[in-house]
Amino acid sequence: MPELPEVETTRRGIMGHLIDQKVTKINIHQPALRWPVEVNKLTKGIVGQPFSSVNRRGKYLLFENSNGTMLCHLGMSGSMRIVTNREPPRKHDHIEWRLENGAVMRFHDPRRFGCVLWIDTNVEQHKLLRDLGPEPLSSSFSGDYLYQRSRTRKQAVKTFIMDSKIVVGVGNIYASEALFLAGIHPARQAGRVSRQRYELLVQSIKLTLKKSIKSGGTTLRDFVNSSGEPGYFRQQLNVYEKYDQACVRCHSPIKRIVQGQRATYYCSRCQR
DNA sequence: ACTGGATCCTGACTGC
DNA sequence: TGCAGTCAGGATCCAG
Numbered sequence: 001m002p003e004l005p006e007v008e009t010t011r012r013g014i015m016g017h018l019i020d021q022k023v024t025k026i027n028i029h030q031p032a033l034r035w036p037v038e039v040n041k042l043t044k045g046i047v048g049q050p051f052s053s054v055n056r057r058g059k060y061l062l063f064e065n066s067n068g069t070m071l072c073h074l075g076m077s078g079s080m081r082i083v084t085n086r087e088p089p090r091k092h093d094h095i096e097w098r099l100e101n102g103a104v105m106r107f108h109d110p111r112r113f114g115c116v117l118w119i120d121t122n123v124e125q126h127k128l129l130r131d132l133g134p135e136p137l138s139s140s141f142s143g144d145y146l147y148q149r150s151r152t153r154k155q156a157v158k159t160f161i162m163d164s165k166i167v168v169g170v171g172n173i174y175a176s177e178a179l180f181l182a183g184i185h186p187a188r189q190a191g192r193v194s195r196q197r198y199e200l201l202v203q204s205i206k207l208t209l210k211k212s213i214k215s216g217g218t219t220l221r222d223f224v225n226s227s228g229e230p231g232y233f234r235q236q237l238n239v240y241e242k243y244d245q246a247c248v249r250c251h252s253p254i255k256r257i258v259q260g261q262r263a264t265y266y267c268s269r270c271q272r
Numbered sequence: 273a274c275t276g277g278a279t280c281c282t283g284a285c286t287g288c
Numbered sequence: 289t290g291c292a293g294t295c296a297g298g299a300t301c302c303a304g
Contacts, residue, residue, distance in 0.1 A: 002297055002298090003297055003298090034280070034281095034300090059297095059298075073298080073299090074297090074298090075280095075281095075299090076296070076297060076298055076299095077282075077296085077297085092282080109281095109282095110281075110283065111280085111282050112280080112281055112282080113281065113298060113299085152274080153274075154274080154275080155274075155276095159275090162298095162299095163299095164298090164299075172296095172298085173297060174297090217297090219297090220297065221283090221296070221297085223297070240297095260275095260276070260277090261276085261277075261278090262296095262298095263295085
């Protein structure tokens with residue numbers, strides 16, 4: 001489910017409810033997530049403390065308090081909601097955090113590809129974060145950067161930009177969408193894209209992500225924000241899940257291929 | 273160093 | 289109705 005815009009939408013939605021509110025209790029109904037939740041460690045780290053900030057690195061959410069950092073990933077089907085303490089938990093609400101003002105945050109994740117970890121060492125050096133590429137909306141993510149990193153790569157440009165060691169946060173939807181905007185064929189070898197076209201691709205990635213954040217992200221099946229509402233960027237998608245439909249630019253039918261076990265959508269006339 | 277494939281899991285949907 | 293097969297916003301791990 002969530003790519004960078006959906007995670008950022010979640011972060012903005014939950015942040016105001018959490019800051020300076022002590023966590024009074026944590027209930028872990030299902031610890032078997034992507035990695036087992038370390039119940040004692042996590043409980044000890046967060047109960048009795050308020051979170052001082054909620055940050056994002058790529059698709060990871062980082063909840064900081066004076067003891068350390070709680071790191072969450074929403075995986076494919078995860079969402080984080082703020083509800084009242086009277087709302088009954090739903091199926092697949094695996095973890096809940098109770099706050100002193102009565103609000104409750106719940107982590108919902110049917111497929112359980114997400115994770116919730118407690119880190120009491122330097123977060124930036126954590127195994128899951130230390131090798132991550134730049135943030136796509138930062139100035140260090142430039143056409144020149146992608147051009148330099150790609151020179152030795154024979155991999156397809158689509159899987160290349162989805163590699164979090166290259167750049168974080170570009171998932172399956174936005175990779176297809178950005179390549180369409182930039183007019184680059186998704187199967188083109190990363191090492192055979194010109195500097196000028198990488199410049200355009202970087203602009204397209206930034207634009208696509210920014211516009212999606214403005215719309216509250218993309219809901220295909222089940223993404224909801226912290227208030228339980230869907231995102232509305234789906235209406236602005238040009239190619240994703242548009243197989244056989246007319247390209248908005250040239251009207252030829254949108255193609256679908258599979259790359260790295262993921263569906264890719266593109267226009268064979270507009271993208272070379 | 274780099275690449276592709278298998279893998280974790282549940283649910284929605286399709287076709288027989 | 290039921291059952292099998294396919295497909296999903298991710299990304300680690302491992303073999304080659």
